[in-house]
Amino acid sequence: MTRLVVVSNRVADLSKGSQSGGLAVAVGDALQERGGLWFGWDGNVTAQSRRLPANVHKDGPVTTVTLPLTQKDYKEYYLGFSNSMLWPILHYRLDLARFNKGDLKGYRRVNSKFADALRPFLKPDDVIWVHDYHLIPLAAELRQRGLPHKIGFFLHIPFPPPDVLAAAPEYEWLLRTLFSYDLVGFQTHADVANFERHVLAQGGEVMADGQVTAFGRTIMVRRFPIGIDVDAFAEMAVTREAREEIGRLKRHQPAGSHIIGVDRLDYSKGLPDRLRAFERLLELYPENHRRVSFLQVAPPTREDVEAYADIRLELEGLAGAINGRFGEYDWTPLQYIHRNVPRSTLAALFRGSQVGLVTPLRDGMNLVAKEFVAAQDEADPGALVLSRFAGAAEELQEALVVNPYDVDEVAAAMQTAITMPVEERRNRHAALLRRIRQYDAKSWQDDFLKVLDAVPTGPAA
Numbered sequence: 215m216t217r218l219v220v221v222s223n224r225v226a227d228l229s230k231g232s233q234s235g236g237l238a239v240a241v242g243d244a245l246q247e248r249g250g251l252w253f254g255w256d257g258n259v260t261a262q263s264r265r266l267p268a269n270v271h272k273d274g275p276v277t278t279v280t281l282p283l284t285q286k287d288y289k290e291y292y293l294g295f296s297n298s299m300l301w302p303i304l305h306y307r308l309d310l311a312r313f314n315k316g317d318l319k320g321y322r323r324v325n326s327k328f329a330d331a332l333r334p335f336l337k338p339d340d341v342i343w344v345h346d347y348h349l350i351p352l353a354a355e356l357r358q359r360g361l362p363h364k365i366g367f368f369l370h371i372p373f374p375p376p377d378v379l380a381a382a383p384e385y386e387w388l389l390r391t392l393f394s395y396d397l398v399g400f401q402t403h404a405d406v407a408n409f410e411r412h413v414l415a416q417g418g419e420v421m422a423d424g425q426v427t428a429f430g431r432t433i434m435v436r437r438f439p440i441g442i443d444v445d446a447f448a449e450m451a452v453t454r455e456a457r458e459e460i461g462r463l464k465r466h467q468p469a470g471s472h473i474i475g476v477d478r479l480d481y482s483k484g485l486p487d488r489l490r491a492f493e494r495l496l497e498l499y500p501e502n503h504r505r506v507s508f509l510q511v512a513p514p515t516r517e518d519v520e521a522y523a524d525i526r527l528e529l530e531g532l533a534g535a536i537n538g539r540f541g542e543y544d545w546t547p548l549q550y551i552h553r554n555v556p557r558s559t560l561a562a563l564f565r566g567s568q569v570g571l572v573t574p575l576r577d578g579m580n581l582v583a584k585e586f587v588a589a590q591d592e593a594d595p596g597a598l599v600l601s602r603f604a605g606a607a608e609e610l611q612e613a614l615v616v617n618p619y620d621v622d623e624v625a626a627a628m629q630t631a632i633t634m635p636v637e638e639r640r641n642r643h644a645a646l647l648r649r650i651r652q653y654d655a656k657s658w659q660d661d662f663l664k665v666l667d668a669v670p671t672g673p674a675a
Contacts, residue, residue: 215248215249216248216339216340216341216667217248217249217250217251217337217339217340217341218244218245218248218249218250218251218340218341218343218663219250219251219252219253219332219335219336219340219341219342219343220241220244220245220250220251220252220253220342220343220345221252221253221254221328221332221342221343221344221345221349221352222241222252222253222254222344222345222346222348222349223254223255223292223296223345223346223348223349224254224255224257225252225253225254225255225256225278225280226238226241226242226252228242228245228246228252228273228276228278241343241345241659242276243655243656243659244659244663245275245276246274246275246276248275249275249276250275250276250277250340251276251277251278251279251335251340252276252277252278252279253278253279253280253328253331253332253335254280254281254328255280255281255282255283255292256269256280256281256282258282258283259282259283259284259285259288260282260283260284260285261284261285262284263284263286265327266281266282268280268281268331268335269281277335279331279332279335281327281328281331283324286320287320287323287324287327289320290314290316290317290319290320290321290323290324291317291320291321291323291324291325291348292324292348294312294314294316294317294320294321295314295317295318295320295321296321296347296348298311298312298314298317299311299312299313299317299318299382299383300347300350300382301347301371301482302481303374303378303379303381303382304347304369304371304372304373304374304379305371305372305482305575305576306372306374306378306575306576307481307482307575307576308378308381310481311381311382313383315383318383318384321351322351325349325350325351325352325355326355328349328352328355329352329355329356329358329359330359332356333356333359333361336361336363338363340363341363341364341365341366341663341666341667342356342363342364342365342366343365343366343367343368343662343663343666344365344366344367344368344395345367345368345370346368346369346370346371347369347370347371349367350367350388350391350392351388351391353365353367353391353392353394353395354390354391354394356394357394362671363671364396364397364666364667364669364671365394365395365396366395366396366397366398366399366662366663366665366666367392367395367397367398367399368398368399368400368438368662369398369399369400369401369405369578370401370440370578370579371401371577371578372401372402372405372576372577372578372605373400373405373408373409374408375408375411375412376408376411376412376415379412386416389412389416389428390429392433393428393429393431393433394431395433396433396434396666396669396670396671397433397434397435397436397662397665397666397669398433398434398435398436399435399436399437399438399662400435400436400437400438401437401438401439401440401578401579401605402437402439402578402579402605402608403437403608404608405437405578405605406435406436406437409426409435410426410435413426413427413428416428416429424436433669434665434669436665438658438661438662439579439605439608439609439653439658440579440581440653440655440658441581441584441650441653441654441655441657441658442581442584442585442588442650442654442655443654443655443656444584444588444647444650444651444654447557447561447585447588447589448561448588448589450557450558450561450562450589451561451562451564451565451588451589451590452565453558455558455562456558456561456562456565457562459559459562459563459566460562460563460565460566463562463563463566470505470506471502471505471506471507471568471569471632472506472507472508472509472566472567472568472569473492473506473507473508473509473567473568473569473570473571473628473632474508474509474510474511474563474564474567474569474570474571474586475488475508475509475510475511475570475571475572475573476510476511476512476555476560476563476564476582477510477511477512477572477574477582478512478513478514478515479512479513479514479515479522479525479526479529479552480515480522480525481522481525481575482574482575482576482577483512483573483574483575483577484573484574484575484601484618484619485510485512485525485529486525486528486529486532487573487575487618487619487621487624488510488571488573488618488624489510489529489532489533489536489548490532490621491573491621491622491624491625491628492508492536492547492548492571492625492628493532493536493539493540493621494621494622494624494625495625495628495629496536496540496547497625498622498625498626498629499625499629502629502632503540503545503547504542504544504545506547506632507545507546507547507548507549508547508548508549508571509549509551509563509567510533510548510549510550510551511551511555511560511563512529512550512551512552513552513553513554513555514526514552514553514554526552529550529552530550530552533548533550536548560585561585561589562589564585564586564589564590564596565589565590565591567586567596568596568597568631568632569596569597569598569599569628569631569632570582570583570586570587570596570597570598570599571599571624571628572586572598572599572600572601572604572606573599573600573601573604573616573618573624574601574603574604574618575601575603575618575619576603577601577603577604577605577606578605579604579605579606580600580601580604580605580606581606583598583600583604583606583610583613584606584610584650586598587610587643587646587647587650588647588650590643592640592643592644592647593640594636594639595639595640595642595643596631596639596643597613597614597630597631597634597639597642597643598610598613598614598631598642598646599613599614599616599624599627599628599631600613600614600615600616601615601616601617601618602615602616602617602618603618609649609650609653610646610649610650611645611649612641612642612643612645612646612649613642613646614627614630614631
């Protein structure tokens with residue numbers, strides 16, 4: 215079996231007993247099984263401008279190779295082009311995209327540095343798997359250095375249609391670099407269709423078997439919906455510690471129904487709209503006063519990007535206003551937590567909640583929806599309210615699927631979830647559980663690598 219080389223912006227700590235997130239779980243398993251190397255940024259930012267040597271660590275059959283970023287690289291590659299330009303555009307938020315020519319140069323420069331640093335660690339028959347929007351041009355950089363390896367790319371976030379992506383500077387160059395890969399994977403059918411629209415707009419050809427041709431090269435394009443380790447997450451929700459957490463939730467929030475949302479503090483998650491929908495629930499259905507509480511966990515992310523500071527202030531203001539308007543001395547309708555919460559605690563909170571509220575404005579997949587389903591008690595499960603703009607909505611059709619921009623619709627769905635008969639909840643949950651088992655973390659990893667191993671390599675684009 216050929217060795218696997220994974221390249222991502224950040225590298226997980228494989229010495230930990232358990233990993234968080236679908237990428238760390240599935241990729242970690244694949245590396246342990248095949249043996250290989252994981253390459254990326256170590257999370258450190260150095261004041262030195264000279265190129266520092268890579269940090270190499272071996273853990274059983276897996277080697278991790280990591281590099282720090284310079285202050286300039288961090289500002290231009292990471293905060294700048296990746297997260298102030300690509301992230302908003304790929305999430306359809308053109309109004310938040312900020313372009314700086316220096317940032318584009320930094321994005322190209324870091325991808326070039328990564329290619330240079332990775333090259334000495336590669337073996338002739340390695341299979342390379344590159345992840346996410348930070349590293350779109352990496353294969354093109356490797357091809358320029360004469361590397362003939364099979365290289366696959368997976369985008370974890372949405373891929374927009376041509377009229378949206380066209381707002382990115384030199385977007386045709388970005389599209390062209392994707393044709394240096396042998397396999398490009400997306401989360402949803404919609405993302406694949408959008409990519410095919412780009413190919414046709416460039417005068418390329420789309421074939422029935424998933425192959426597309428453009429820029430003088432034919433590559434494979436497929437949907438690979440990412441999943442979770444269902445059994446591992448379900449087990450976390452039924453430990454003794456989890457039962458104690460559920461007991462604490464019931465004691466401190468004695469409301470009959472608990473609604474939970476868990477999202478990074480990101481404008482793509484639709485958090486202000488979600489809080490307004492909960493406020494609308496209390497307005498439209500006053501019988502929920504003292505009977506329903508909402509817990510929103512929103513850990514910080516990308517705090518150095520201005521748009522994230524703005525949304526934090528907005529959420530804090532909304533939370534205070536809702537509690538000030540509806541709260542009583544013995545009932546706090548909304549709890550807002552702006553810090554990281556351990557996954558084991560989240561599993562318990564999911565199991566102790568009657569409604570999972572997952573309403574991003576745009577999301578590649580959204581694994582929180584799948585974790586909520588996995589954590590439920592099959593005899594008395596909670597109901598999932600899910601945005602139609604989450605990639606998970608393509609699979610989780612038995613959820614209450616809503617338009618997250620319509621606060622009245624979301625409020626009505628919450629009310630439906632709260633009042634849903636147990637038999638209907640069981641039937642919906644059983645179907646959802648079958649779906650998340652069908653596309654779990656292992657099947658995502660296996661399916662992608664099976665296709666990548668089978669595709670032929672061709673000349674560089």
